[in-house]
């Protein structure tokens with residue numbers, strides 16, 4: 001490690017302004033050899049990323065990557081520095097989801113790497129492309145377990161949680177290492193890739209011309225994968241035979257950026273569709289074919305279900321049981337052949353990229369494709385109408401203090417006027433209610449707890465979304481969920497990002513009214529400080545804080561915040577008795593499950 005620090009190339013301040021970059025490196029690292037232009041590991045990593053249009057790094061500096069971050073910024077890359085690596089990783093992951101290019105996260109060794117690994121695992125689970133680049137200690141010492149500074153076998157630690165993991169040992173292999181990481185992250189089913197860069201590698205020097213030649217610009221990183229004609233025919237035959245067809249859109253469909261084709265398929269067939277939470281907005285939630293407000297009904301009643309970029313995991317009750325009612329036949333469009341039959345038998349798999357598969361289906365539909373019966377669409381419309389009327393009554397109430405519904409009504413009405421705004425959403429009740437109350441109108445604008453149903457993605461996703469889109473972000477957060485990443489408010493303020501965080505503050509996890517079962521002095525495990533003022537946190541960093549106790553105050557604060565484009569936080573005071581255990585996941589709590 002010491003060699004890196006003492007031999008590190010010059011910091012951006014005194015670096016390559018006057019002389020050429022190669023000459024500067026050469027004269028600092030090898031003053032006696034200034035004739036032969038050199039490059040080094042630091043610059044090769046930067047050049048390899050830039051060559052592949054990867055120009056933003058989300059990270060956190062420290063040994064051995066501080067100079068890498070400085071130099072990257074010096075070379076025109078954007079470096080967004082975080083307060084904790086997990087959130088930098090989450091920002092990179094959501095950037096990958098939004099752009100189809102791997103988001104880059106950079107961390108220090110051992111603990112920094114492990115913090116980033118949580119985000120890498122989450123990215124892999126959600127099929128988001130990202131690359132976690134971590135500095136590491138020297139192989140010789142790590143492998144003999146001789147106790148290096150932050151010693152850890154990071155490559156092996158990453159492997160089970162990443163789609164792929166690579167280590168580069170020689171400067172001349174950096175180009176290939178970065179190319180392999182990019183291709184692994186974005187091709188096929190996207191995922192998280194780990195790239196291990198030992199400190200010594202960064203300081204290695206080599207001839208600059210040879211270094212340049214060693215870089216790889218990845219050609220066709222996401223090749224189209226055309227589905228087989230017979231699989232398309234099989235799917236169309238099954239769809240044609242359906243009496244009660246349903247299309248289920250998942251976040252894989254949103255990721256694929258085949259928005260026009262998907263819309264055309266839905267509208268041409270006239271089949272009702274259900275969006276999974278991050279596919280909301282792929283078609284506007286107000287679309288007349290959306291069966292969102294009749295979800296339980298259509299899942300139970302449909303006879304043929306076409307899954308487009310959605311997995312039959314726990315979020316869809318594994319495709320069986322009470323939720324799914326009578327017998328079903330499934331068509332599944334996915335890029336990963338091993339996803340097929342993962343939970344139930346799939347009658348018609350279509351393996352390919354979603355853009356190509358949907359186009360092939362569209363081409364095969366022709367003009368005589370039978371529309372779903374009026375009986376089926378009429379029954380759905382009736383159920384939707386009934387549920388929406390019931391929801392309207394609940395939403396019209398104005399309890400004091402606010403509850404989840406009245407606060408979300410206020411937010412919904414503001415967001416309706418700004419469909420371009422990115423929405424981040426996490427929590428238990430805050431997530432569940434927001435998903436069904438706040439409509440989305442544009443694709444890839446909703447980012448939430450995802451496949452794991454986790455807490456902690458909030459500020460990382462908000463920062464990633466703001467940086468990538470340049471558009472405002474509204475992060476709708478349960479008070480417990482917000483706590484995992486709250487310190488990143490400083491990051492939001494430092495980079496002056498247009499992020500408005502709304503904390504649904506009901507004094508605790510799920511709610512704030514639980515009592516200590518022993519009658520002792522400590523509060524119950526689910527209870528937080530009562531009446532906390534989260535708005536004061538952002539004021540500490542120069543952002544704007546609001547305290548909202550009514551829907552009117554919430555509306556005013558949100559409108560003001562969006563208009564200002566400034567970092568802000570609204571502490572939305574919610575009735576502490578509102579909220580149910582684990583939101584809608586009550587059945588997953590062992591005690592509740594045992595009672596069933």
Ligand code: ADP
Pocket residue numbers: 126127189190249250251252253255256276277278279308309310311312313315333334335336339352353354355450451
């Ligand atoms: P949701 O949580 O919205 O149901 P999932 O993350 O479970 O969605 O499913 C996404 C699916 O989409 C994954 O099985 C993944 O393999 C697939 N997928 C991702 N990108 C593509 C693509 N470009 N083409 C086809 N399938 C894709």
